[in-house]
Each structure stands twice: as structure tokens, then as C-alpha cells.
Amino acid sequence: MATLDLAVAGLRPHKRDALRELGIMSLNGMFDEMDGVAVLRQATEHLLPGDLAIVSSFGADSSVLLHMVAQVDKSLPVYFLETGKHFPETLDYVETLKRQLGLTNVVALHPDAKDIARFDPTGDLWETDPDSCCHIRKTEPLDEAVKGFGGWVTGRKRYQTAERGVLPHFELTSDDRIKVNPLAYFSDADIVSYKLKYGLPEHPLYAKGYKSIGCAPCTSIVAEGEDPRAGRWRGLNKKECGIHFDFNGAIAKPMANQELNLFKDGAFVADPFHSWAEGDDAGSVSYTHIPLAVFVENRDAVLANPHPVGLLVSPADDVMAVKGDLDRFSSIAINFPAYTDGRGYSSARLLVERLGYKGEVRAVGDVLHDQIQLMRRCGITAFVVKHEPTKKALIDGKLATVDIFYQPVGLTEIPVGTRPFLRRAVENA
Template sequence: MNALAADRKQWARDHAAALRNLYGSLDGEGLVKVMTQLEFRGRIALVSSFGAESAVLLHLVAKVDRTIPVIFLDTDKLFGETLRYRDRLTKLLGLTDVRTIEPDPVAVAERDPDGVLWRDDPNACCRLRKVEPLNRALSGFDAWITGRKRFQTKERAELPNLESANGLVKVNPLISWDAEALDAYRIAYDLPAHPLVEDGYLSIGCMPCTDRVAPGGEYRDGRWAGSEKKECGIHLEADGSGI
């Protein structure tokens, strides 16, 4: 790691800690408002998968400022339902700056010419199609908003509302929300559900690596089912640490 990158990571760690001291009790719309309008105005983006629970966070952000950049990673392996859901929510919520980010076609041709890297090396596929494109897309921002919640996995159970990774502050407005609260909010504001949820998909990623969750199963059992893999990597530090 060069000195500039090390300094940037230290800045993000220190800044996230200072912000937790100020706003550690905030979540939801209140946290979104403070982070986007006061602390990082013009320097923050929302990263959204337009997945099973995305409508709630997108609606919270749209209520505060519909012009906040929304970064959507199109891995070229997504469900068609997700792409159509993105278009529907973008129009419904009046989002004005949804940026669809794709993997580098040259890198794809070199490292996944047959399109089956997801089967042979899912970690490498996620780096190619998610981690690297997102890192490029976040260049120039100081912070980004995520949709992670503590109930989703045991690894996320202790998430703070503000943290840092790879030189950026990460804002988690929904960490304390459970599935019932999310569904109640969606119904209250008449937000459409992702069309695959009714078919048993609780956490929705790329089509080849996402399966239905059996009744009584854990929230993310359908992601990389049958393997030890739990995260795509966008929430990990460059050294693989984090969640």
C-alpha cells in the first residue's frame, strides 16, 4: 500500500469514528439526511442492488434528495426481473442519477471468456464483475450508503451505523431494521416488492449464484448455496477483512 492510500484509509477510519460519536444513535431517514445534506453533500453515493429490500432505502434517499447518485452494478449475470425492477423503481421514485456500472469488457474477455467463472471461481468472478467496477465507480466520493442490516447474517449482527473501508466512510441507515419493519415501511408507502420475493428468493444477487430459500431457512441461504462463501466482496477491505 502506498503512502497516499494509507493516509486515505486512516482519514476514513478517524472520520467514521468521529461521526459515530456525533450520530451514533441515528438511523433511517435521519441518518441519510445528515450524511447527504451536511457531512458529505455532493460527495456521497448510494450503492443499490435493486434487490429484495432495496425499495425502502431508495425511498428514504429519494425523500431527502432525488439527485443523490445511485450506483447499480450490472454484472451481466443478473435476473431480468432485477433489471426491470430497477427501471420501475427509478421512474416511480423520480431518481435522477442512477448510474448503471458494468465490468470492464477487456477484463471480462481476458479472465472470463466463456462466462463460467462464477462456477469455477466465484470469488474471482465477484472481483471482476462487482468489486473492481464498484471501486472505479466510487472514485471521487468520500462516502457511500449501503443497505446492510444486522439481522441478515451473524457476521453483520454488530454492524455500526457508520464505519470505514478502503478509504471511504460507509453509511448504514437500516442496520437496526428487521424484516418486519422493512415490510411494514414498504406497504405503508405502497412500494412494489421485487417480483422474485414471492417465489422464495429472500436475498437476490446474480442469477447463477442465487437460489430460493426453503421455508425456515436463513435469510442468505440462497446466496452461493452449498459453499462457504457469504459475501461478494464489496463490503470487504482490500485485504479481505471486514463484512
């Protein structure tokens, strides 16, 4: 089979993306739903040879994907997220599968010791903030490991959760990687019969009622007939650890001792973004708002940066300078250094109304109670608020309202002029 050459030299990135998407769509149509080995072979031998990692939890179903890996190439890199919270039986199972399947390149990924010391010194973050616990123990180590790869292989299946119900064999991620899901169409029964057919060893806890196995504190036994994943984060509104979220589903960064300052969709939420810092590298930062001037100077490096990034617009910046690159940014932060400086409103309107930017537009800087409705009118949907009275007003739902507009925006606001009788006419209407 011919190599699918997705690196089309000389094309601007968004055109390349369109071609990649087309390539992904046709790839998804090429394979029999159940032929996971063919999917894996296509990915490892043709699509991304030498540039693909396997990620495995070594949980209840992991032997199926790993058996397929062993058929294709026993030396493929297999990453195991060693969170430090696994059952001892899982660690034994890693050794069992390595030995039995002959896998020669299984690598354990550990969380950064500095993150653990800072955010989870007592080891109970899973209890108070499981999203952050998964972030430092799984997402961050995996992000670091897969940085050097063009894609990675997962063992996810459609039947597992409603969110996975449309999972294809090949996915294109927003950071320009390809995720390969050879088992996407396997049912629970298919997994069982595959294990039987090839005599694969069961996870030692499977027979004890653990049907989906992750970290020990967050995994429980499921009852007969219960959804196998019901035993994961039982009682919490959490279904994924976060390693499979793309930007729009980004989970919280570690939040221990972190104040919630981002107001979005009616609540203060964890902010996945960092501020740009002196010495940051535009080509490798992740979840950072890159100042517009830095972006212009380092455009090629930012476009080649594999991570989600945002853009920081200052009052004197001309957003038209980046109009062709807006789809590179997951979020745009508009700086209001003083409440008297209104230039950010114009930038927001240009981005949203004229340039059609669809991502998050957030206000940062001197964001005060009275400005929020005005900012919303200009297309700003998120607010980084540090002013305590403003925070309280937002939490209490007590925002100042304005209903007379001398400078209407969009198509729905009607100018009323400055004359008192015109204002009275609108007020009495």
C-alpha cells in the same frame, strides 16, 4: 445541525484519522436506531454533501433504502452493479423503482470488457471461482466508480449475517472513506412493514420464494423459515460478494490461469497484490507494493491515495525512513534477491520488533525451503514462493527445522554459543 468538519488542515494523516474515528463514534451515538432517513440526511447534507454515492442491488429489500433516498434527494447518484448475470426481472425492477420513486440519477456499472475477455471468456467463472467472478463484475467496477466520492451508502442490515451483526450506521474504511448504513438496525419485520406502509413494489421474484436476490446463477429459492440469504451462493462457503470487504477481508483478484504463489496461514492462497511496474502512479495504484524509495519521493501522493497499498523493501533500504508512516501500508514485502543476502532479516526484525508493525510482512524474491523457518523467526508471516521444490515442501508440511540459534531473536530463543559441549547440552536437555 452544524457540519462535522473532518478535514482538519495541517494535521498529519494519522492524527486526522484519530479525529475521524472520534467523529464516527459520536455520529453513531447521535441517531435513533430506526431513523434511517435522518442518518441519510446527515450523511448527504452535512457530512459529505455532494460527495456521497448510493449503491443498490435492486434486490428484494432495495426499495426501502431507495425510498429513503427519494425522500432526501431524488438526484443522488445511485449505482447499480450490472454484472451481466442478473435475472431479467431484476432489470425490469430497476426501471420500475426508478419510475415509481422518481430517481433521476441511476447509473449502471458494467464490468471491464477486457477483464471479462481475459478472465471469464466463457461466462462460467461464477461456477469455478465465484470470488474472482464477483471481483471483476462487482468489486472492480464499484471501486472505480466510488474513487471520486468520500463515501457511499449501503442497504446492509445487522440481521442478515453473523458478520454484519455489529454493523453501525457509520463506518470508517481503511481507505479513508465513510460507509453509511441507514438500515443497519432494521429487522426483517421492519423491512416488511416499511414496504407495506409506503406501498412499495415488490421485486417480481420475491413472491416466487427468492428472498435475497443477486445474480441469477448464484441465487436460489429459500424454503419457508430458512435464512433469506441461504439462497445466495448455496452450498459454497461464501456469504459476501466482496464489495463490502475492507483490506483484511480482501478477496481474491481474478485467478483464471493464475498460479497461487502466496503461502500464508498454512496454505497457498490468492494474492490480492500486484507487483509495482514501471510507469505506475504512486498516487493511484491499488493493492500494489510501492518501492520504499518511490514512497519517500512521493510520500504526499501515497498518503492521499485512497486505495489499499503495500510497501516493497529492498536490501539496501532503511526501514527507519518510513517509521512514522507504517500504518499506511496493509502489507510490507521484503525482497530477498538472493538466498545469500541476509539483510531482509534485519529489516523484518526492525519492522516487527522495534517499530511494532502489525500488518502482513511477506518475503518475496529468492524464497527457498531452508529460509522459511528463519524468516518466520524474524516476523515474516507470508511467503511468495516460485521455487517448485519449496512449494511442494510447504504443501507437504516438510519444512527444515532449526533448533540451535547462534543469533537468537525475540525474547524466547536462548543463545547456545559455538562450543560443541554447549550445543550437546542443549540437544540433550
